[in-house]
Amino acid sequence: VPPIGARRRRTRLLRGLGTWIAGLAFAALILLGMPAVATGLRDRLEVGMRHWQAPPGEPPQAIVILGGDILRGVGQRPRLMPGPLSWERLAEGAALARRTGWPVLITGGPLRRYETPIATVMARAMTIDFGVPVRWQETRSGDTWQNAALSAPILRQAGITSVYVVTSAWHMRRARLAFRKTGIAFSAA
Numbered sequence: 001v002p003p004i005g006a007r008r009r010r011t012r013l014l015r016g017l018g019t020w021i022a023g024l025a026f027a028a029l030i031l032l033g034m035p036a037v038a039t040g041l042r043d044r045l046e047v048g049m050r051h052w053q054a055p056p057g058e059p060p061q062a063i064v065i066l067g068g069d070i071l072r073g074v075g076q077r078p079r080l081m082p083g084p085l086s087w088e089r090l091a092e093g094a095a096l097a098r099r100t101g102w103p104v105l106i107t108g109g110p111l112r113r114y115e116t117p118i119a120t121v122m123a124r125a126m127t128i129d130f131g132v133p134v135r136w137q138e139t140r141s142g143d144t145w146q147n148a149a150l151s152a153p154i155l156r157q158a159g160i161t162s163v164y165v166v167t168s169a170w171h172m173r174r175a176r177l178a179f180r181k182t183g184i185a186f187s188a189a
Contacts, residue, residue: 042170054185058162060102062135062155063189065093065126066147066167066175067108067118080121085168090122093166094130096189102164105154107138107147144171148178155184164189 031037054060069083082090097104106126108118117139126132136154141147155163162185167175172188179186 054162054187058185060100060162060164060185060187061160062102062158062163063093063096063100063104064147064151064155064163064165065089065104065106065122066144066165066171067106067122067141068168070111070118070121080116082122082125086118086122087125088168089166090126090130092189094126094132096164096166097132103135103158104132105136105138105151105163106134107141107151109139109141109146144174145178145181148175148182148184152179152182152184161185163187 032041066089068085068089070086071081071083073079073081093104093106096102104126106119106122108122110117117137119137119139123134123137126134136151136158138147138151138154141150155161161183163179164187165172165175165179166189176186176188
């Protein structure tokens with residue numbers, strides 16, 4: 001058993017170390033919460049994306065919009081609506097579809113069991129609010145990897161081997177990795 005003085009010194013040292021770590025964590029949270037730092041970190045994720053285009057021999061033939069978030073409205077029958085992240089993706093996908101005339105696939109499964117899939121909610125908004133028809137919906141995926149894996153057979157069945165993928169800029173690297181495994185040529189939108 002160490003002498004009482006040694007235990008007190010050790011306890012003081014551990015308390016001091018714990019206080020120092022807590023202070024450092026608090027300072028890090030403050031820094032990460034500052035718009036300049038957060039924006040700088042997010043912008044690093046977007047470096048080099050304009051070079052992510054399909055090879056010249058495989059121009060995109062369709063547009064894939066990855067599901068984002070949904071909002072739950074209140075009332076007698078809860079109404080599901082695309083969230084801000086999804087609206088951003090829908091607006092970009094709709095503009096691209098109008099410019100190119102390419103068919104649209106929206107992918108995203110339900111967030112909760114027995115709930116309407118994100119793809120269905122977004123497809124409804126795309127058709128009603130943006131006036132752009134949605135040719136396909138992939139409604140079973142739960143994450144980006146499943147978005148790519150479950151969308152690929154739908155696209156291949158339609159003879160499509162190259163797509164524009166519409167997602168948030170900070171999410172594009174993950175989407176690129178997921179689609180690379182499917183064999184579908186990927187272009188960032």
